[in-house]
Amino acid sequence: MKQSVFTIESNDRIAENTFRMALTGDTSAFTRPGQFANIKLDGFYLRRPISVCDYNANGLILIYKTVGEGTEYMSQLLPGGKLDLLTGLGNGFDTALSGENPLLIAGGGGVPPMVKLAKTLIAEGKKVTAVIGFNKASEVYCEDALKKLGVNVFVTTADGSYGVKGFVTDVMKSLDYSFFYTCGPLPMYRAIRKTVRTEGQYSFEERMGCGFGACMGCSIKTRSGAKRICKDGPVFDSAEIIWEEPKK
Amino acid sequence: MNEAPNMKIDLCGLELDNPIIPASGTFGYGYEFAELYDINILGSFSFKGTTFEPRFGNPTPRIAECPGGMLNSIGLQNPGVHAVIENELPKLKKCFAKKVIANVGGFSVEEYAKTAQLLDECEQVGLIEVNISCPNVHNGGMSFGTSCEAAAEVTRAVKRATTKPVFMKLSPNAADIAAIAKACEDAGADGISMINTLLGMRIDPKTRKPVMANKMGGYSGPGVFPVALRMVYQVYEKVGIPIIGMGGISSAKDVIEMMLAGATAVQIGAANLTEPFICRDIINELPYTMRKYGINDLKEIIGGAHNG
Numbered sequence A: 001m002k003q004s005v006f007t008i009e010s011n012d013r014i015a016e017n018t019f020r021m022a023l024t025g026d027t028s029a030f031t032r033p034g035q036f037a038n039i040k041l042d043g044f045y046l047r048r049p050i051s052v053c054d055y056n057a058n059g060l061i062l063i064y065k066t067v068g069e070g071t072e073y074m075s076q077l078l079p080g081g082k083l084d085l086l087t088g089l090g091n092g093f094d095t096a097l098s099g100e101n102p103l104l105i106a107g108g109g110g111v112p113p114m115v116k117l118a119k120t121l122i123a124e125g126k127k128v129t130a131v132i133g134f135n136k137a138s139e140v141y142c143e144d145a146l147k148k149l150g151v152n153v154f155v156t157t158a159d160g161s162y163g164v165k166g167f168v169t170d171v172m173k174s175l176d177y178s179f180f181y182t183c184g185p186l187p188m189y190r191a192i193r194k195t196v197r198t199e200g201q202y203s204f205e206e207r208m209g210c211g212f213g214a215c216m217g218c219s220i221k222t223r224s225g226a227k228r229i230c231k232d233g234p235v236f237d238s239a240e241i242i243w244e245e246p247k248k
Numbered sequence B: 001m002n003e004a005p006n007m008k009i010d011l012c013g014l015e016l017d018n019p020i021i022p023a024s025g026t027f028g029y030g031y032e033f034a035e036l037y038d039i040n041i042l043g044s045f046s047f048k049g050t051t052f053e054p055r056f057g058n059p060t061p062r063i064a065e066c067p068g069g070m071l072n073s074i075g076l077q078n079p080g081v082h083a084v085i086e087n088e089l090p091k092l093k094k095c096f097a098k099k100v101i102a103n104v105g106g107f108s109v110e111e112y113a114k115t116a117q118l119l120d121e122c123e124q125v126g127l128i129e130v131n132i133s134c135p136n137v138h139n140g141g142m143s144f145g146t147s148c149e150a151a152a153e154v155t156r157a158v159k160r161a162t163t164k165p166v167f168m169k170l171s172p173n174a175a176d177i178a179a180i181a182k183a184c185e186d187a188g189a190d191g192i193s194m195i196n197t198l199l200g201m202r203i204d205p206k207t208r209k210p211v212m213a214n215k216m217g218g219y220s221g222p223g224v225f226p227v228a229l230r231m232v233y234q235v236y237e238k239v240g241i242p243i244i245g246m247g248g249i250s251s252a253k254d255v256i257e258m259m260l261a262g263a264t265a266v267q268i269g270a271a272n273l274t275e276p277f278i279c280r281d282i283i284n285e286l287p288y289t290m291r292k293y294g295i296n297d298l299k300e301i302i303g304g305a306h307n308g
């Protein structure tokens, strides 16, 4: 983990309630796709965790949805502004597990980390397929970014206004893959779990106090005991996860 | 005249290089922060509240935010005192050469005593800090820290179990915190730590439900600083034993205010979570802030606000 100040290069709306922010700064603490940054915002006590969508030696890309006051505030920041980030947080996806033709599955706010993951897998010579799901056409993003990398991309929308009508699981059924990586909401995970035919890795979210393992705010029970989503995760192997039924 | 200002303080025979101590629950068992900076610069630190049995704690979400800080309902997640002694303390020894403060939680008087007794044998433990904000399972879940009799009973039991200095960590949710402090002193406590978190809650207007799964949680952070300061000031007038002051401290100036109110040393909690280098930064800043206020020897200002 590192703490450093980044400069905002651009901050643009790319879909409904969805923004893409490019920042320059010290990215040396990032070692894997699926890691995240914890962002200090003026006027908010806790930092906001956002996955790193893509990064290189000079900067990084964040894609975020405006869901509350913090992300709303972020969407109004202008190029040239500075942001204090904790970088290189979390374990990230393990691309060594992927096999020859991995499948990436993402829903809504879970799509961003798939970009760097796809880039890494392709650089390692793997054949990558992605299924990304949204509610409706106006929310779709990252399709082109993934296609440009050479990923075979399927888009689903719940209302059928773009791509395949339905959910990511409707497309997955007819695909062949060696391993899967997924990021998205819990209801999507419950459906995926019943559909997948291989091992895989799931990325989890929780409200965080620190984001680097100090407060026990983000604990999850796994088959190898209590883990912290921010430090031992956010990515967990499918075999590790204990699936609890949704609370009423 | 231009000598480096003296930051050393004495806590019941424990010599600290400076009064800065990360607070229990915000610094794990130390080694997360040892990756960030050399934690040997700290006066000491108070490790995560440890109970006799291992505990997973409360369901998530356990964290909520408010403008002046945060709420937590961790529920004392910890691996249990045996695992702490076998695994965590040896790991800590590799990155921290000083004495550590053992923070002990419990749900019965016997549990506090059993846990303290095991920690008494650890050479790394400099003093024992007893968190009495926990609910008493034998008394309808009422917190030990809100009743003078219960607080005194825990104090006596822990004092019998250990020869190390015992600091009772008080809850600000008590009706008269100074009376609780006095009851602990009379029961043999060597010092007072204060304050723990204030009970609070948040509700999400979109879902119309409490934000945290446990509904309520402890409020801490800069918003509680004036309350903590006032309580330390009041307790200092009532007791003769040293006080470790905490609650919302986020700068070297806050440290000086807290010591003027009556604290011998201070702890820093929530601020470690949002600014992981805060304790290092405060230690570096303290000599300059001391000079600014004309302080050459930090221990001379303890309780300074009560003179005259």
Ligand SMILES: Cc1cc2nc3c(=O)[nH]c(=O)nc-3n(C[C@H](O)[C@H](O)[C@H](O)COP(=O)(O)OP(=O)(O)OC[C@H]3O[C@@H](n4cnc5c(N)ncnc54)[C@H](O)[C@@H]3O)c2cc1C
Binding pocket: A036, A046, A047, A048, A049, A050, A051, A052, A063, A064, A065, A066, A067, A068, A069, A070, A071, A072, A109, A112, A113, A204, A205, A206, A207, A208, A234, B064, B065
């Ligand atoms: C590891 C990780 C990676 C993430 N990556 C992304 C990403 O790439 N893009 C994206 O759009 N979002 C991502 N999120 C979710 C994002 O952190 C929340 O949407 C954001 O914190 C909401 O802040 P807010 O102030 O707008 O909402 P508010 O509801 O006003 O926030 C109040 C508090 O709740 C927390 N919170 C609210 N929703 C969430 C949530 N879903 N997860 C965790 N904390 C939450 C906030 O951090 C804050 O402390 C990620 C979350 C985690 C844990």
Ligand SMILES: Cc1cc2nc3c(=O)[nH]c(=O)nc-3n(C[C@H](O)[C@H](O)[C@H](O)COP(=O)(O)O)c2cc1C
Binding pocket: A209, A215, B023, B024, B025, B026, B048, B049, B050, B072, B074, B076, B103, B131, B169, B195, B196, B197, B219, B220, B221, B222, B224, B246, B247, B248, B249, B267, B268, B269, B270, B271
């Ligand atoms: C996430 C979190 C966990 C905590 N866990 C404990 C604990 O296990 N034992 C304890 O005595 N106090 C615990 N506390 C209370 C702090 O040690 C401290 O008393 C309080 O937060 C006030 O200081 P602050 O405002 O600087 O955070 C915890 C506080 C936080 C924020």
Ligand code: FES
Binding pocket: A207, A208, A209, A210, A211, A212, A213, A214, A215, A216, A217, A218, A219, A228, A229, A230, A231
């Ligand atoms: S958010 Fe603090 S331990 Fe994970």
